[in-house]
Each structure stands twice: as C-alpha cells, then as structure tokens.
Amino acid sequence: MLYRIAGQFKTNYRADHALFPVRQDAVLLAVILICALVVFPLTASEFTFQALLIPVLIYSLAALGLNILTGYAGQLSLGTGAFMGVGAYACYKLITIFPEMNLLVAIGLSGFFSAAVGMAFGLPSLRIKGFYLAIATLAAQFFLVWLFEKWAWLYNYNASGAIQVPTIDMFGIRVAGPTASSIVQYYFVLLVVGLMTFFAINITRGHIGRSWKAVRDMDIAAELVGINLLRSKLIAFGVSSYIVGVSGALFVFMWRGAAEPNLFDIPLSFRVLFIAIIGGLGSVMGNYLGAILIVALPVVLNIVPEALGLDINAATLEHLNIMIIGALIVTVLIVEPHGLARFWAIIREKLIIWPFPH
Amino acid sequence: MDFLHSILIKPFADMVAAPDFLMQVLWEGLVSGVLYALIALGFVLIYKSSRIFNFAQGIMVVFAALTLVGLHEKGVHALLAVPLTLLVMLMLAVAIERVVLRPLVNQPDIILFMATIGITLFLIGFGELIFGGENKVMITEQLLIPTGSYTFEPFGGFLLIEQKDLTAVIGAIALVLILLLFLNRSKMGRAIRALGDDHQAALSVGISLSTIWVLVWFIAGVIALATGIVWGARAGVSFALDVIAYKALPVLMLGGLESVTGAIVGGLAIGILEKLFELYWGQPLLGGNTETWFAFVFALVILLFRPQGLFGEKIIERI
Numbered sequence: 001m002l003y004r005i006a007g008q009f010k011t012n013y014r015a016d017h018a019l020f021p022v023r024q025d026a027v028l029l030a031v032i033l034i035c036a037l038v039v040f041p042l043t044a045s046e047f048t049f050q051a052l053l054i055p056v057l058i059y060s061l062a063a064l065g066l067n068i069l070t071g072y073a074g075q076l077s078l079g080t081g082a083f084m085g086v087g088a089y090a091c092y093k094l095i096t097i098f099p100e101m102n103l104l105v106a107i108g109l110s111g112f113f114s115a116a117v118g119m120a121f122g123l124p125s126l127r128i129k130g131f132y133l134a135i136a137t138l139a140a141q142f143f144l145v146w147l148f149e150k151w152a153w154l155y156n157y158n159a160s161g162a163i164q165v166p167t168i169d170m171f172g173i174r175v176a177g178p179t180a181s182s183i184v185q186y187y188f189v190l191l192v193v194g195l196m197t198f199f200a201i202n203i204t205r206g207h208i209g210r211s212w213k214a215v216r217d218m219d220i221a222a223e224l225v226g227i228n229l230l231r232s233k234l235i236a237f238g239v240s241s242y243i244v245g246v247s248g249a250l251f252v253f254m255w256r257g258a259a260e261p262n263l264f265d266i267p268l269s270f271r272v273l274f275i276a277i278i279g280g281l282g283s284v285m286g287n288y289l290g291a292i293l294i295v296a297l298p299v300v301l302n303i304v305p306e307a308l309g310l311d312i313n314a315a316t317l318e319h320l321n322i323m324i325i326g327a328l329i330v331t332v333l334i335v336e337p338h339g340l341a342r343f344w345a346i347i348r349e350k351l352i353i354w355p356f357p358h
Numbered sequence: 359m360d361f362l363h364s365i366l367i368k369p370f371a372d373m374v375a376a377p378d379f380l381m382q383v384l385w386e387g388l389v390s391g392v393l394y395a396l397i398a399l400g401f402v403l404i405y406k407s408s409r410i411f412n413f414a415q416g417i418m419v420v421f422a423a424l425t426l427v428g429l430h431e432k433g434v435h436a437l438l439a440v441p442l443t444l445l446v447m448l449m450l451a452v453a454i455e456r457v458v459l460r461p462l463v464n465q466p467d468i469i470l471f472m473a474t475i476g477i478t479l480f481l482i483g484f485g486e487l488i489f490g491g492e493n494k495v496m497i498t499e500q501l502l503i504p505t506g507s508y509t510f511e512p513f514g515g516f517l518l519i520e521q522k523d524l525t526a527v528i529g530a531i532a533l534v535l536i537l538l539l540f541l542n543r544s545k546m547g548r549a550i551r552a553l554g555d556d557h558q559a560a561l562s563v564g565i566s567l568s569t570i571w572v573l574v575w576f577i578a579g580v581i582a583l584a585t586g587i588v589w590g591a592r593a594g595v596s597f598a599l600d601v602i603a604y605k606a607l608p609v610l611m612l613g614g615l616e617s618v619t620g621a622i623v624g625g626l627a628i629g630i631l632e633k634l635f636e637l638y639w640g641q642p643l644l645g646g647n648t649e650t651w652f653a654f655v656f657a658l659v660i661l662l663f664r665p666q667g668l669f670g671e672k673i674i675e676r677i
Binding site (some may be wrong): 131 | 425458459465466468469471472473475477478479480481483485489507604608611615644645648650651657665667
C-alpha cells in the first residue's frame with residue numbers, strides 16, 4: 001500500500017534512468033535527509049555526536065571507498081586502514097605547510113595522495129588475481145604503517161611520533177581542533193560524505209561502473225568485449241583510494257583529533273571490510289547500514305548491562321563485544337551473504353506487492 | 359657511490375667478516391621459518407581440501423596454546439593436558455563444520471574467507487573471556503622440553519643454539535613427515551587429496567564431505583597446537599601472537615596456496631631472508647623493524663613473476 005508503484009508512468013528514457021525512478025524512494029531519502037540535517041543535530045547530545053553520528057558517517061565513507069574496489073570492481077583489498085592513513089597524513093602535511101589553506105580544500109586534495117599510492121599498489125592487480133592480490137594490499141598495509149612511524153618528516157619531527165590536529169577556522173567558524181564544537185564537525189562531515197556518496201552513486205551506475213562490474217564478474221570476458229582491464233582496474237583503485245583517503249582525513253581531523261601510526265593498523269582495515277561485507281558488497285546504501293550496525297553495537301553493548309543492573313567489568317565487556325561481532329559476521333553471512341542491503345531490497349519488494357503474496 | 363656501496367657491498371663484507379654472527383642469524387631465521395611453515399601448512403591443508411582461505415589458522419594457534427596453559431593452570435598434569443587440548447581442538451573442528459561451513463557450502467570464496475575472519479574474532483573474544491587477556495608463560499619444562507643451550511665456536515666466534523629451538527625444528531620435521539605419510543599412504547589422506555582435486559568426483563565415489571572437513575580442521579588444530587607450544591616457548595602465550603598469522607599469508611602466497619612443499623620452502627625462505635634483511639640492510643639503512651613488511655613486499659615481487667606462487671597450480675582461465 002505504502003509502496004505502490006502503479007501509476008508512475010515513465011514516458012522517456014531519461015525518466016526511467018533517473019536516480020530515483022520510484023517516487024517513494026525519493027520521499028524516503030528526503031525523510032532521512034531531514035533527520036540527518038535537522039532532527040539529529042537538534043536532539044543529539046555531545047556523546048551521541050562523538051560516539052555515534054560522526055563515526056557512522058566517517059566509517060560508511062571508508063566502507064564506500066572499499067566497496068567500490070571490492071564490491072564493484074571485484075579486487076579484494078586488505079589495506080584500507082593504511083590508505084586512510086595516507087589521506088590523514090597528507091592532510092596534516094598540507095595544513096601544516098599551508099596554514100592558510102581552507103580545510104575543505106585540504107581534505108579534497110589529500111584524497112589525491114592516497115589515490116596515487118593506491119594506484120601504485122593496484123598495478124600488480126593486472127597480473128595477480130583473487131586471494132593472491134590480497135598480498136599486494138597487505139604489503140601496502142604493513143609497509144605504509146611502518147613508513148608513518150619511521151619517516152619523521154610526516155609528523156613534523158615531533159617527539160611523540162603522533163600527529164595532532166591544529167586549531168582550524170573556516171569562514172570564522174572553528175571546524176577542527178580540540179575546541180571545535182561537535183555540531184559544526186558533524187555538518188562538515190555530513191557535507192563531505194553527502195558529496196562523496198552522490199559522486200559514488202553516479203560513477204557506479206554509469207559507463208565506468210558498468211565496466212567495473214564486467215571486470216568483477218569475469219575479467220577475461222570483459223577484456224574480450226573491449227574493456228581496457230588496466231584502465232578499468234586502475235580507475236577503481238584510484239577512485240576507491242581517493243574516497244578512502246578523504247575518509248581517513250575526516251577520521252583524524254573531524255573525529256579523533258590526533259593519530260598515532262598504529263591507529264591505521266590492520267584492525268582498522270578489517271573493521272572497514274566488515275562494514276562493507278555486512279552492509280552488502282556492490283551496494284552504496286549497504287555501507288551506511290553496516291556502519292550503523294558496527295559502530296552502534298559496542299555502544300549498545302555498553303549501555304545494556306547498566307540498564308539491566310548487571311555489573312560486568314569493562315574488560316569482559318570488551319571481550320564479549322569482539323565475540324558478538326564475530327558471531328554476527330558469521331550469522332549475517334549464513335542468513336544473507338549479500339548483506340543488509342539485500343534485506344532492504346527484499347523488504348522493498350514485499351512492500352510493493354503487499355497485500356498480495358506474488 | 360657511498361650509497362650503492364652501503365647497499366651492495368658493505369652488508370656482504372659484514373657477513374664475511376663475522377661468519378659466526380651470520381650463522382646465528384641464519385639459525386634464528388631458520389627457527390622462525392619453521393614456525394611460519396607450520397602455520398602455512400595448516401592453511402594449505404584446509405585450502406586444498408575445501409578451497410577455504412582459512413584466516414583463523416593463526417588464532418587457532420593461540421587458542422590451542424592458551425587452552426593447554428589454561429588447563430595446566432587448573433591443575434591438570436601437563437602431559438594429560440595435551441590430549442585434552444587435542445580433544446578441545448576436535449570439538450572446535452566439529453563445531454566450525456556444523457555451525458559455519460555446512461550452511462555456507464557453495465558460497466563464493468570471499469564469503470567463506472569473511473566467515474573465517476568472523477571465526478577469528480569469535481575465538482579471540484571467547485579465548486580472552488575464558489583465559490583472560492594477559493600474557494601467559496608456556497609450560498615448557500612440564501612438557502619435558504629441554505631448555506638448556508649448546509654453544510659452538512666456529513671460526514673462533516660464538517654460536518648459541520637453544521635446545522628448545524632444536525626440539526622445535528626436529529619436532530616440526532617429524533610432524534611434517536607424519537603428515538606427508540598420512541596424506542600419501544592412508545585411506546583418509548587419499549580422500550583428502552581426492553577432495554582437493556575434484557569435489558564432485560570425490561563425492562560421487564562416496565567420500566563424505568563433512569567427515570573430511572572435520573578431519574582437516576582437526577589436523578589443522580593439531581598443527582596449531584604444535585606451533586603454539588613452540589612459539590609460546592619462545593615468546594609467551596597471548597593474543598599478540600596473532601601477528602604470526604599475518605606472517606603466514608606471504609609464506610602461503612610465495613609457495614602457492616595448494617602446495618605443501620610450497621608452504622615449507624616459502625616458510626623457510628621468508629624466515630631466513632627477513633632476518634638477513636633486517637640485520638644487514640634494515641637496521642643500518644632503514645631504521646629497523648622492517649620485519650613487519652619485508653615478507654609481504656618480497657612475496658609481492660615474486661608473485662609479479664609467478665602469479666600462482668612458486669609451487670602453486672598453474673592458473674588456467676577459461677571463458
């Protein structure tokens with residue numbers, strides 16, 4: 001009833017291929033956007049901003065970047081964390097070398113550094129395939145984190161070896177640094193994530209996106225129908241690493257405030273990979289659903305025992321948390337290997353034909 | 359010129375100048391290489407028989423070692439704790455097959471790979487919940503492993519070989535020989551290899567998929583326990599050990615995912631080369647700690663020339 005598509009006639013090709021061919025989808029998006037732009041910021045507490053809203057957005061952006069590479073172009077990557085690190089360190093260097101630079105521009109530019117590094121490590125993908133390719137991204141992961149630690153120029157030779165976000169103003173408003181308010185940072189992240197998502201949706205459903213899918217499904221066949229494999233794979237590595245790099249810059253500048261090299265170690269890569277897989281490979285929306293689940297789960301698990309009056313110490317809770325996430329991954333994979341995005345697709349299909357079974 | 363000299367000539371001059379140190383380095387590399395090879399062997403067995411890229415192998419090492427030490431702490435005699443740990447590993451194998459693998463038969467490789475990462479996380483959480491997260495000491499003496507050391511004086515220098523390392527190497531060789539004998543001579547072993555060659559054909563001659571999977575995961579568990587004892591004796595038992603799980607990945611890729619020989623050769627090669635590189639190139643020129651990435655970069659370079667690894671099956675692609 002709610003999701004009736006009858007009566008929405010498409011009279012030309014453009015209308016049929018619009019971003020939202022079904023009116024209800026556009027309405028739903030509008031509701032989500034109103035929530036994100038007005039309702040959440042008005043109602044959220046400081047804790048909600050820092051523990052839920054901002055990390056969910058940043059993690060879903062990172063997962064979106066990974067999803068373009070793994071879900072759309074079919075190249076397994078285990079080095080997401082290091083590419084986020086490249087974005088973060090590039091942004092830090094840009095800001096410290098050019099203090100006058102607009103932060104938005106710096107973050108946009110830092111993505112290009114990680115795109116370049118990503119493409120360099122993507123070059124072997126033409127010869128190495130499948131699980132063997134994981135070694136290329138793992139090499140990137142361990143080598144880059146080592147580099148962040150040893151190359152003192154990257155963190156401006158400071159004694160702690162960590163990067164500290166300086167105080168940055170943009171158009172007279174404080175956007176980064178210890179004194180920036182959460183609500184400003186939230187809007188900043190939302191703007192960047194929104195732009196990136198729009199870009200990602202359009203690139204994945206266009207010519208380039210189709211060539212990625214062809215490469216993913218069978219690369220030799222794709223080559224035979226005239227797709228340039230090198231170009232297609234390298235664009236995938238580049239676009240993916242760009243988005244991941246931007247999310248890494250946001251990760252440090254808008255959320256963590258400071259970063260040590262080991263922050264970008266392999267657990268971060270896996271965390272992002274979980275989000276992409278649980279959300280659904282080869283979907284844009286899935287990343288948001290996955291990020292909500294993975295980020296919210298620890299927060300919920302911390303609150304529930306307190307609410308129930310149980311006294312569980314922090315270490316036990318931490319272990320339980322890891323265990324539950326592990327079990328959750330296995331469960332999601334068994335129940336629906338295509339992730340949460342597929343769940344939504346099923347629900348939507350059911351809603352369209354409801355109340356009839358077929 | 360100075361730069362080239364420090365890369366190309368000086369390290370080799372150092373090696374010749376102090377042959378006893380070089381031998382010590384080679385020995386240390388060999389011992390860690392044996393451990394890498396053991397972990398990679400667990401991976402290869404599972405990959406061969408089920409095409410599952412088992413990320414959990416490294417954590418199974420820690421889990422087995424923790425169970426052994428944990429049981430001993432509860433008052434079980436060390437020599438009794440070993441068969442009990444094996445029983446736990448068998449139960450784990452059955453549970454993994456029942457709960458995780460059976461519902462996921464026929465899924466794409468990456469889904470199964472992710473499922474093993476899920477198992478990894480579950481085992482980390484579960485292990486820490488039961489045994490606690492702190493570092494434990496491996497019960498080396500209680501297992502009757504000698505802990506003394508031999509010293510030699512080759513070329514008037516000094517070479518120290520610990521007895522537990524020697525035991526580890528001999529034990530690993532014995533384990534590999536038994537395993538090869540089992541795979542090549544016993545009925546079950548042949549069934550495992552048959553399953554690796556062709557799933558459908560193996561099923562049609564009456565080989566039970568689930569039995570073999572449990573068996574393979576159990577053998578991987580036995581190897582994990584052996585690795586856990588050896589590594590634990592060197593570095594203590596804690597979940598920090600899972601870094602060696604990542605080390606096994608380049609070993610595997612270097613040797614080829616399907617090859618037992620590859621796992622052994624790859625393990626030894628990486629163990630020795632990363633020690634040599636760290637001591638002769640890494641520490642003087644790059645600021646040290648190159649062991650974290652050397653194996654990966656080395657494997658990557660080799661893979662560029664042989665995409666299926668040194669001993670892997672040739673990848674034939676068809677439309």
